[in-house]
Amino acid sequence: MNALTWISVGSLAAWLWLLLGQGFFWRTDVRLPDRRPPDDWPSVAIVVPARDEAEVLPESLPSLLAQDYPGRAEVFLVDDGSTDGTGELARSLAAERGGLPLTVDSPGEPGPGWTGKLWAVRHGMALARARTDAEYLLLTDADIAHAPGSLRELVAAARAADLDLVSQMARLRVVTPWERLIVPAFVYFFSQLYPFRWVNRPGGRTAAAAGGCVLLRREAAERARIPDAIRHAVIDDVTLARAVKRTGGRIWLGLAERVDSIRPYPGLGQLWRMVSRSAYAQLLYQPLLLLATVAGLAVVYLAPPAAVAAGAAGGNVPALAAGAAAWAVMTGTYLPMLRYYRQPWWLAPLLPFTAALYLLMTVDSAVQHYRGRGAAWKGRTYTRPEATP
Incomplete structure (x- = not known):
């Protein structure tokens, strides 16, 4: 030979x-677990870090404001130094569309050792603590569109399985030839590195999340010192999941059915x-x-x-x-x-x-x-x- x-x-x-x-890892049947409605719906603070997102916000933000959620929910959009009018656009969309209450604020430039996204998340979480008694935080990117029942299903799954973190890998946009060639493979390689069944195994060592859609119990965030403990992380979603799991939290990750990324990547560049x-x-x-x-x-x-x-x-x-x-x-x-x-x-x-x-x-x-x-x-x-x- x-x-x-x-x-x-x-x-x-x-x-x-x-x-x-x-x-x-190659199987795609890992979807949200049991979604029995809880007896009482906990309050949720939705934190959206946004930097120069005026292109996608008209489609993504209204989907959050229109969430069909039986409990109390409020949206905190953190304008991370945008130069394209992201904050002003968010306010006008809320005034025009209505729905869940929206707060738009800006934290200023990131502190030493912080990535911009996590600095914005920190500010949004602080606003949520000051204004609500939210039991859960939904951390979602500004390019993510949620179906009307998305928040309801996330909270129901977290409550039914007593999970501290529930994350869905948003279905990414696949329209152009380059997106068809590269985007499905991105999720395929991710699941190969972090098999969802291993991530979801209690006591297992593998931990990961998909940063576009993370429902996090506030108590677990405080126990893991999120986001301060991971303030430097470039791959913040995986680092966040590791921090939660390392401090005894139960986490779950799977593919989304009603959560979509609308950000276009039309070319190879x-x-x-x-x-x-x-x-x-x-x-x-x-x-x-x-x-x-x-x-x-x-x-x-x-x-x-x-x-x-x-x-x-x-x-x-x-x-x-x-x-x-x-x-x-x-x-x-x-x-x-x-x-x-x-x-x-x-x-x-x-x-x-x-x-x-x-x-x-x-x-x-x-x-x-x-x-x-x-x-x-x-x-x-x-x-x-x-x-x-």
């Missing part, structure tokens, strides 16, 4: 393990920046982890089609067979995510090409970090945590 055969066999073994041993801004942070800014990740992506995702091509050209039947089998398993595990996003099946065999793009985005994330432009988002660049005051 030559090197090509060994690599293709190793890739097949990796895919068989991923298929059966990685928490069935926008999608590239979305991924690369936090990819190296995910690797803890460690060069060795970067090298291991690149090697792993190459063996797991790129080796199967390479083995098929080289094996067919050189008459290497074992390499061809192992590569084809690995590619088939890979394709099969991607199909459920494509069905969830209502995309055609023929995108599944293209996953190696998409993985190659993610590999390049990850390398670019590290390059931008060492150039001093890492984790850049909407005019701000964040350094690694130990470099902050």
Whole structure:
């Protein structure tokens, strides 16, 4: 057996393990648990950090204001230094549409060591504490649109299962060719890193959340010192879930049915920046982890089609067979995510090409970090945590 055969066999073994041993990450049936209505509906404060969101706010904010919730709920939109009139637009939308009470405020520039989003969340949580006795906080991004019963279902699930954190991975927008190629794979790779069944296992070590939609019990937030304890986090949702779980909280994560992201990523450039801004942070800014990740992506995702091509050209039947089998398993595990996003099946065999793009985005994330432009988002660049005051 030559090197090509060994690599293709190793890739097949990796895919068989991923298929059966990685928490069935490829399944898309993890949805909100039991949603029995509680006897009494607790009050909820909805905190929306927003920076230059005038483009998406006319669709997302009215969906929050129109929530069909039996208890008391109030929306706190925190204008994080916007220059496009986000705050004024939010007030006018509330005056025009009505619905839940809305408070719009601004915290000023982030304090030392804080990311802008978490600084805004901190301010929104402080407003909520001062003005309400909310038992739960719904932390949701300004580009997230909620169906009318979304809040009701989140609270019912949290109460019925006694959960401290309930998070739904919003269904991202998939319209353009680049979105079709890259967006479903983003959620697929996320669930591969953080299998939802492992996240939801009480006492398990895996913790994650999806920052676009997080219902958090206020008591659990105070126990975990949220957001102060995670103020420097670029990947704030996963860090938040870890903090809650580490302090004894019960968490749940799954795919959304009635929560959608409306932010457009029409071209490759926008999608590239979305991924690369936090990819190296995910690797803890460690060069060795970067090298291991690149090697792993190459063996797991790129080796199967390479083995098929080289094996067919050189008459290497074992390499061809192992590569084809690995590619088939890979394709099969991607199909459920494509069905969830209502995309055609023929995108599944293209996953190696998409993985190659993610590999390049990850390398670019590290390059931008060492150039001093890492984790850049909407005019701000964040350094690694130990470099902050």
